[in-house]
Amino acid sequence: MRSDNRTADKIRPIRIERGFASAAPGSVLISAGQTTILCTASVDESVPPWKMDPENPTGWLTAEYNMLPGSTSPRKRRDRSKVDGRTTEIQRLIGRSLRAVVDFEALGPRTITVDCDVLQADGGTRTLSITGGFIALADAIAGLRKQGLLDKPVLTNSVAAVSVGVFGSEVLCDLDYSEDVRADVDMNVVMTGSGDFIEVQGTAEGEPFSRKLLDAQLSVAEDGIRQLTRLQQESLGENWPL
Numbered sequence: 001m002r003s004d005n006r007t008a009d010k011i012r013p014i015r016i017e018r019g020f021a022s023a024a025p026g027s028v029l030i031s032a033g034q035t036t037i038l039c040t041a042s043v044d045e046s047v048p049p050w051k052m053d054p055e056n057p058t059g060w061l062t063a064e065y066n067m068l069p070g071s072t073s074p075r076k077r078r079d080r081s082k083v084d085g086r087t088t089e090i091q092r093l094i095g096r097s098l099r100a101v102v103d104f105e106a107l108g109p110r111t112i113t114v115d116c117d118v119l120q121a122d123g124g125t126r127t128l129s130i131t132g133g134f135i136a137l138a139d140a141i142a143g144l145r146k147q148g149l150l151d152k153p154v155l156t157n158s159v160a161a162v163s164v165g166v167f168g169s170e171v172l173c174d175l176d177y178s179e180d181v182r183a184d185v186d187m188n189v190v191m192t193g194s195g196d197f198i199e200v201q202g203t204a205e206g207e208p209f210s211r212k213l214l215d216a217q218l219s220v221a222e223d224g225i226r227q228l229t230r231l232q233q234e235s236l237g238e239n240w241p242l
Contacts, residue, residue, distance in 0.1 A: 003178055004033065011162065011174040011224050012124075016132075016235045018139060026140030028235075030132035033176055034122035039132035041140035044111040052109075059107030061137075063095035065129055067118040090126045091116075093199065097130045097190045098137055100198045101159050106152040112140060123177040127161035127188055131228050134159050135235060142239040155241040158193035160228035164217045166209065171216050173224040185209050189221035193229040193242070 004012070012033035021027035026041035047060050065087055069075045079087060098114060114137055116129035141154045165175045165183030172179060180186060187202035202217065233240050 002172070003176065008170060008172050009220055009223055011227050012176065014228070014231050016135065016231065018135065018235060024136070024140075025143045026136035026138065028132050028135045028139070030128060030135070031120075032124055032128050032174065034120060035118075035124055035128055035176075036120040037125060037128050037132055038115075038117045038119060039129060039136040040115045041133070041136040042113045042115070043140055043144065044113065045109075047109050047111050056105075057109040058104040059102075059109060060104065060111045061095065061099050061102055061107075061114065062111065063091050063098060063114045063116065063129075063133065065091035065094055065116045065118075065126070067121060067125070071118045072121040090129070093126055093188075093190075093201075094129050094133055097159055097161065097198050098133055101134075101155055101157040101192060102137075103152070103154055103156055106150065106154045107141075108150070110144075112137060121177070123175050123180045124163050127163050127174075127190075130159060130161040130190060131232065135232055138236055138239055138241050141241065153241065157196075158229055158232060158242060159190065159198060160193070160225045160232060161188060161190040162221050162224040162228060163188050164221045164224070166213060166217065169213075171213075171220045173220045185213070185217065187217050187221070189218065189225070191222065191225045193225075193232075195222065 015031040017029040020029040024040035028039050051060050067076050114133045118125045144150050163175045164187045165172050166185035190198040
């Protein structure tokens with residue numbers, strides 16, 4: 001029995017509060033169980049120098065991720081002079097995942113920055129950042145559209161992510177921290193709402209695992225992402241971009 005009495009294939013209870021940060025064009029406070037993250041999407045009417053091309057003006061999206069000191073125990077030190085390797089890895093994952101569903105020609109020569117700040121961590125912070133980051137991104141793009149700054153759809157699909165883990169021969173969906181640290185296999189899966197894979201990160205913590213068990217994990221992750229996509233769509237309502 002799981003600590004919160006969920007069945008193996010169920011995600012944690014999701015809570016979504018859009019428009020949490022009024023200064024950002026897109027923002028959402030999203031929680032999965034005890035993990036809580038503030039995701040904001042900000043728009044800059046310029047692009048990085050390496051992206052500038054007068055003959056083909058396209059946009060860009062980048063992401064930043066951070067865990068607040070009190071989000072975990074023991075206290076996490078602030079990244080003052082140098083971002084640690086784990087943080088860099090996660091924010092690159094968030095950026096890659098969101099860029100996979102953006103038409104940068106339609107966005108035009110502007111940059112969207114998605115910031116994901118973990119307020120409370122109990123497993124699955126990187127996957128929840130992607131799921132919440134998409135909601136913030138969709139709201140920011142809807143704001144640009146309402147201002148008349150876009151003439152074509154920017155988002156080509158939705159994106160969500162979930163963790164899965166193996167305990168013996170059983171596959172569990174959306175691990176909390178107590179499950180994550182005990183899993184025989186730990187995997188993060190990023191998919192579009194239409195069911196295509198964007199990224200799969202899987203690691204055996206001890207014994208190698210079989211192709212059959214890999215397929216079982218992907219199947220459970222696919223079902224979890226369907227649940228998350230439905231919640232994203234219900235939350236965004238008229239701002240659902242698809």
